[in-house]
Amino acid sequence: MSVTPLAPVPTTQPTPAFRGRIGRDARSGHYAVPRRYRLHLSTACPDGLRIAVVHSLLGLAEACPVTFLDAVPDCPDGGHSALRPLYEASAHRYTGAAAGPVLSDDWSGRIVSTHAPDITRDLARHFGGGRAALYPCGAESETEAVERLCADGIERAAQNAGSAGGDPAALDKLLETLGALERWLAGRAYLIRDQITAADVELWCTLVQLDTVHRHHLDASAVQRIADHPELWAYARRLAAHPAFGAHLDLDGIARRHHARCRGLEAAGSAVQILDWAAHTAHVVERR
Template identity: 85%
Template sequence: MSVTPLAHVPTHPAPRFRGRIGRDARSGHYAVPRRYRLHLTPACADGLRIAVVHGLLGLDDVCPVTCLDPVPDCPDGGHSALRPLYEASAHRYTGAAVAPVLSDDWSGRIVSTHAADITRDLAGHFGGGRPALYPCGAESETEAVERMCAQGIERAAQRAGSAGADESERAAGLEQLLDSLGSLERWLDGRAYLIRDHLTAADVELWVALVQLDTVHRHHLDAAAVQRVAGHPTLWAYARRLTAHPAFGTHLDLDGIARRHHAHCRGLEAAGAAVQILDWAAHTGRPA
């Protein structure tokens, strides 16, 4: 998949911990079933990505998951349940104890808080005999999709709905968002998946970006903008089809996403909040 590179605009704080799972005992954090544990909430985008990858790989018995409340219970946006892990991992740690976290049950310390590294390590070291979510030779395509989702969808949607931006900046954000969606619409025409003939991590990235677009960013767009976003039938049919897949739909916590959004959002709600693009709950078969 060919995607024009976009200037990097960070949308999240830099991860505090970026350890990696290695291949053997000499690497320190080597791959052993049930050594590692995930701490996450699928109500946040990174947590949802990891949960779906974990589900696609069938790792319930290999890497247990501790689910956290969708809304952090600390004033700094952290989770009190994660504070002991952070304090054990960094002397006199004073930052927020944020999720997601991959921890090492052997040492009681954090391996990584970097979502992209976590999913790659789960797939690379525990994915033998399972779906190839990061297929060999598709690295640049996967990274292009990640950039487009982060910048062309998430960041652009934030700009388009920013209450503090002027009209020209919001319009530029909307046009960038629509350009990205249009490119994906054309690319998916006649294709079941993004970069291969089977599900990959690129599909997880795009599905999560579309979930966030409809359940979070839409609330700050006007109705006309949402109608234009919705005017990509192939793209939204793709999202609907993936939602019906158990590894995707079972992790979609719509109530948790709404609670998290309302707890953290300081923007103004716009008319687009009333124009839902997909009835996500209907396609998961679970109540909203």
Template identity: 80%
Template structure:
């Protein structure tokens, strides 16, 4: 598989309420200084899990502390009540949901960003230093292509393939796209340990979280035959097991939280969870 940039697509992420960036110096408004910023996230949420893995890989516990939130938000609109003061301090008369993830500025008591991709990149680029290079020189286009592949070819395709209200033809087409994507990844990973380089990059974080979602959430919406075809990619799932044993990956995997979040958001037959799990994530995850 050659990872090449794909056409732009409309993301299913809601528009971020705040999208500040951490820059290099004071002129940017938010410059990189250890101890100034704080993360607020739930690892039961895919975006929160991506950020937590990145944070763990870079060893940023002392540089940017993290406040972990419950898997299921406690506000009816999907927000967290504990985040409400931050939102209200950051936007006059803010009326939207106080959702996670959030990167906040402890100096001002306000929010810097609620946009997960920006948060991940800023953690890696502004605080990564000599640690693991999650965005190696020249790899940005490949990483962005993997992000789009995971969004379109795995997450969105799996959602459409398991949609109870979808037409059979549309569900079959979506399943075909999902299997084609997994097949391309299988061929890629049959000959290498990581997706685009010889060490872990942001592309591996993106793909691993997509595979976790596929097996712990999306499979509940698919029949046994489809799940068996998804499972029939040995190199891909061996890769998922291998990364699950890494403390930064498996150590942040909250399986109970993912289940509670799924059942809080999805009801009826689609939430029944009749399909057989592909991986025993708990057995492979780092303690």
């Protein structure tokens, strides 16, 4: 895949509270041992959804157990009280939010990482066992380009387009990004290879957020223009029907999380659903 239509764009991500890595041997401190590590996440959270999908694609239910968190954090600072003991055990007098997702070490009772991209890469690299090549050799730059494109060209552009008063330039950027993806996906089942990769997980989760969260703050005309990308939304629909994707799509949780966090005004686009996500995942067996 040429990354020309998915050119790298600058982006800034919140600094993770913890960013340890799972290594290859005992000298790394955190080395790969089945059932040593545990995930704590909510699939209503975009990062939690990404990790959950990767976890299922890799078949890691036994090797790395998951503790699911409620869609809406129960602490005023946006953290989860269930995670507070882990944070306090991992950092002396920790005062920040005990937020998910978290990869913890059951041996030490401490946090390894709260950085979602590192978590998914380490799970795939050290526990994948060849089941799914989510990060194919030689595709690193393409995967990273897709991550940046989703963060800036879709996520941030949609947020800015739906802000108070709207931002026409942001909507133009969003539509330009979706148009480039529409042209790229024509005749392709997946984004950068002939199989599902981490790039597909990234794009699919971003499209879920676009339709279930961001469209609520866009006018109906903008949402109709977003929906007018049949290849892109057919791609999202196909992945939603895959058990590793659809089984984790908590539509009620996403809605509750959005309403608990959002203080923006709802726009006419709320009534223009792009995909009937529930219908496309109805046959998927819930695995939680």
